[in-house]
Amino acid sequence: MGANNHHESFPWKHVVGFVLSLVLTFAALWVALSSGLTAKAIIGVIVIFAIIQASLQLFMFMHMTESDSGKIQTINMAYAFFIAIVVVAGSVWTMSFVL
Amino acid sequence: MKWSEFFVTGEPLIYAADVAIVLTIIGIVFVLTYFKKWKWLWDEWLTTVDHKKIGIMYIICAVLMLFRGGVDALLMRAQLTAPNMKFLDAQHYNEIFTTHGTIMILFMAMPFIIGLMNVVVPLQIGARDVAYPYLNALSFWLFFFGAMLFNISFVIGGSPDAGWTAYFPLASNEFSPGVGNNYYAVALQISGIGTLMTGINFLVTILKMRAPGMTLMRMPMFTWTVLITCVIIIFAFPVLTVALALMTFDRLFDTQFFTMANGGMSMLWANLFWIWGHPEVYIVILPSFGIFSEIVSTFARKRLFGYKAMVGSIVGIAFLSFIVWVHHFFTMGAGPAVNSFFSITTMAIAIPTGVKVFNWLFTLRKGKIRFTTAMLWALAFIPNFVIGGVTGVMLAMAAADYQYHNSYFLIAHFHYVLIAGTVFACFAGLHYWYPKMFGHLLNERLGKWTFWLFMIGFNVCFFPMYFLGLMGMTRRMYTYSAGLGWTPLNVVATIGAALMGIGFIVLCYNIYYSARYGERDMTGDPWDGRTLEWATASPPAHYNFPITPEVTDLDAYWVMKKNGNGLEVKEEQLKPIHMPSNSGRPFLISIAFFFAGFGLVFKWFTLAIIAAIFIILGLILRSFDDDDGYYISVDEIKRTERLARKGA
Ligand code: HEM
Ligand SMILES: [Cu+2]
Numbered sequence: 147m148g149a150n151n152h153h154e155s156f157p158w159k160h161v162v163g164f165v166l167s168l169v170l171t172f173a174a175l176w177v178a179l180s181s182g183l184t185a186k187a188i189i190g191v192i193v194i195f196a197i198i199q200a201s202l203q204l205f206m207f208m209h210m211t212e213s214d215s216g217k218i219q220t221i222n223m224a225y226a227f228f229i230a231i232v233v234v235a236g237s238v239w240t241m242s243f244v245l
Numbered sequence: 246m247k248w249s250e251f252f253v254t255g256e257p258l259i260y261a262a263d264v265a266i267v268l269t270i271i272g273i274v275f276v277l278t279y280f281k282k283w284k285w286l287w288d289e290w291l292t293t294v295d296h297k298k299i300g301i302m303y304i305i306c307a308v309l310m311l312f313r314g315g316v317d318a319l320l321m322r323a324q325l326t327a328p329n330m331k332f333l334d335a336q337h338y339n340e341i342f343t344t345h346g347t348i349m350i351l352f353m354a355m356p357f358i359i360g361l362m363n364v365v366v367p368l369q370i371g372a373r374d375v376a377y378p379y380l381n382a383l384s385f386w387l388f389f390f391g392a393m394l395f396n397i398s399f400v401i402g403g404s405p406d407a408g409w410t411a412y413f414p415l416a417s418n419e420f421s422p423g424v425g426n427n428y429y430a431v432a433l434q435i436s437g438i439g440t441l442m443t444g445i446n447f448l449v450t451i452l453k454m455r456a457p458g459m460t461l462m463r464m465p466m467f468t469w470t471v472l473i474t475c476v477i478i479i480f481a482f483p484v485l486t487v488a489l490a491l492m493t494f495d496r497l498f499d500t501q502f503f504t505m506a507n508g509g510m511s512m513l514w515a516n517l518f519w520i521w522g523h524p525e526v527y528i529v530i531l532p533s534f535g536i537f538s539e540i541v542s543t544f545a546r547k548r549l550f551g552y553k554a555m556v557g558s559i560v561g562i563a564f565l566s567f568i569v570w571v572h573h574f575f576t577m578g579a580g581p582a583v584n585s586f587f588s589i590t591t592m593a594i595a596i597p598t599g600v601k602v603f604n605w606l607f608t609l610r611k612g613k614i615r616f617t618t619a620m621l622w623a624l625a626f627i628p629n630f631v632i633g634g635v636t637g638v639m640l641a642m643a644a645a646d647y648q649y650h651n652s653y654f655l656i657a658h659f660h661y662v663l664i665a666g667t668v669f670a671c672f673a674g675l676h677y678w679y680p681k682m683f684g685h686l687l688n689e690r691l692g693k694w695t696f697w698l699f700m701i702g703f704n705v706c707f708f709p710m711y712f713l714g715l716m717g718m719t720r721r722m723y724t725y726s727a728g729l730g731w732t733p734l735n736v737v738a739t740i741g742a743a744l745m746g747i748g749f750i751v752l753c754y755n756i757y758y759s760a761r762y763g764e765r766d767m768t769g770d771p772w773d774g775r776t777l778e779w780a781t782a783s784p785p786a787h788y789n790f791p792i793t794p795e796v797t798d799l800d801a802y803w804v805m806k807k808n809g810n811g812l813e814v815k816e817e818q819l820k821p822i823h824m825p826s827n828s829g830r831p832f833l834i835s836i837a838f839f840f841a842g843f844g845l846v847f848k849w850f851t852l853a854i855i856a857a858i859f860i861i862l863g864l865i866l867r868s869f870d871d872d873d874g875y876y877i878s879v880d881e882i883k884r885t886e887r888l889a890r891k892g893a
Contacts, residue, residue, distance in 0.1 A: 215452070218452065225476070225480070226480070229480045229567055232567055232568055233484060233520055236520075236568070236570075237513075237516055237517070237520070239583060240516055240571055240579050240583050241510070241512065241513060241516055241579075243578055243579050243580055243583075244510060244512055
């Protein structure tokens with residue numbers, strides 16, 4: 147299913163998504179190179195930027211919610227995020243007593 | 246490596262096994278040649294992509310593995326019957342409990358369940374095959390050759406001996422030299438890839454290929470449980486894949502992920518293993534719940550009580566199954582915060598499980614119950630499984646678990662849930678769907694013999710183990726001294742195990758007896774069933790349904806029978822049916838996997854690389870394959886359908 151299937155005249159969504167992605171990328175670059183924050187803070191900020199950008203792309207470009215299986219896709223992805231966090235954060239937490 | 250190291254030597258039992266293996270191979274080759282069956286084997290089975298045949302092959306392998314794992318079990322019980330027995334030495338005992346556990350979970354329970362879901366799920370949703378039939382064949386053959394690789398270890402090179410959990414540092418090169426644990430790492434990896442693909446395949450099949458009108462909330466309960474199981478497989482198996490890969494690197498290339506020295510973290514293995522391992526036990530129990538749901542509602546002649554609550558509770562169990570894994574190592578030392586959290590999540594699992602138990606009981610209430618063999622297994626499941634669940638909740642209390650952990654109490658717990666849950670379900674499902682698979686019923690009289698022998702034997706074998714555990718007997722000990730007072734209960738347990746063995750033999754005899762004398766199923770609906778698989782002939786035509794059924798309600802076939810519509814095939818509505826072509830490639834690629842695996846086990850990297858090239862070649866050939874399948878003509882469908890109805 148291409149973007150043509152939508153009944154909009156101008157692909158606003160794509161433009162907005164594209165501009166926001168650019169902004170977030172450069173913002174991350176700036177934070178990392180010349181913000182002068184501590185290393186920990188830099189990592190925190192760019193991770194947040196990355197999450198925002200990833201979800202932006204899922205909604206704006208990959209039309210996660212729009213196909214007829216949109217609901218299933220969304221649930222699936224949310225669950226995948228949940229499992230990923232459980233596995234990584236859970237392991238770190240459980241194993242912290244040997245670290 | 247010397248030949249005397251390549252083959253396992255020095256044990257009379259092993260020599261006997263060598264002889265048996267050679268004789269069996271000669272026997273099989275002889276029979277196939279004498280009856281000119283090689284071509285039949287290749288055309289009908291080795292190259293098939295038909296979900297029903299693949300399912301049958303899964304089940305045959307599972308029964309063979311049940312035999313192998315069962316022999317292991319009987320050897321262990323023989324050794325433990327009396328104190329200070331000299332039947333097995335410590336090393337041999339270690340190898341046997343390792344292969345027993347690994348085989349029973351991964352090569353018996355999983356393929357039995359996957360076999361049943363292969364046979365049943367496409368039929369239940371009114372589909373003609375799974376979404377990816379070629380991939381399905383590949384899944385099966387990868388499982389098969391993974392299992393074969395694991396099984397030859399005891400005569401070639403030596404068995405793994407660090408337990409089915411393969412904990413580090415015991416499983417490292419330092420403490421387990423030899424190739425045994427290489428077999429574990431590589432064979433599980435190969436069959437694990439197959440399982441992962443099965444998960445994807447059935448998820449897509451169920452989501453995309455249901456008959457028109459079958460909304461998610463009109464799906465049969467077994468199909469629901471398989472759907473959720475697939476989700477668990479897809480999210481849990483990658484963790485095993487990665488953990489096994491790290492283990493393989495540690496063992497073959499001397500990396501230090503799980504070793505004691507050089508910054509390795511041996512306990513991380515236990516963590517990763519159980520992140521997969523706990524969901525894994527739900528992978529084998531959820532479809533079992535589905536099987537029991539189908540059987541209970543069919544033989545109580547009632548719609549399943551609380552369908553929505555059932556669906557909700559399996560979703561809840563799937564969610565919880567990923568956040569409880571630490572209960573397998575409360576004693577490792579993670580501290581009170583971690584242990585309390587996982588203790589509570591573990592106990593919470595008992596809630597949705599309890600909901601399901603009450604739903605089965607309410608389905609039975611005021612039902613017109615028919616006590617068939619399948620139903621007996623389902624009825625016995627409920628109290629036995631509850632014993633397993635309740636003791637599970639006892640284990641879930643972290644502080645108390647310091648006492649129970651790794652004792653025979655734990656052994657009894659997980660056998661009560663795995664045998665009374667999964668194995669009973671496999672037997673129940675086998676009896677229930679046998680006519681669908683083979684066109685004849687299993688004998689009920691012999692079936693009931695198996696049921697009583699096995700069910701009583703099971704309780705006689707495992708109930709005493711709860712008390713042995715409380716008396717201090719720990720798991721995996723190969724012998725004990727007379728003064729401990731454990732002897733009487735151990736004798737009882739061994740008697741129970743023997744009864745289970747006899748029950749299994751009666752089951753095998755039943756399969757033979759029923760093939761010769763069993764009642765043929767002419768109707769396709771021997772149990773007055775409720776779901777769509779009973780709308781087809783027994784066994785179903787290659788294409789399953791001549792016309793895709795329309796579903797208007799839950800228990801689709803039951804509703805059709807009641808309203809008397811949608812049952813007969815109107816010949817003018819027939820259209821040519823598109824079916825996938827057979828392919829020998831999944832079989833051949835999997836053989837290449839076998840040799841690649843074998844090469845890795847022995848660090849014969851030339852062999853491994855050559856075999857890997859064949860694997861890649863197979864993948865390349867597949868991507869240039871433009872065989873889109875073929876059409877079955879309307880004439881042929883008419884002929885098949887008339888023939889099937891003449892039988893009726
Ligand atoms: C009410 C539900 C359940 C609870 C609360 C529960 C709890 C537990 C706990 C706490 C342990 C670890 C005990 C220890 O190592 O000291 C355990 C072990 C185990 N459970 Fe369960 N369990 C439940 C259901 C099941 C089910 C349904 C299955 C499989 C079908 C299962 C299979 C196992 C296995 C295989 C082990 C031991 C593995 C090993 O150490 O080798 N459990 N269970
Ligand atoms: Cu568990």
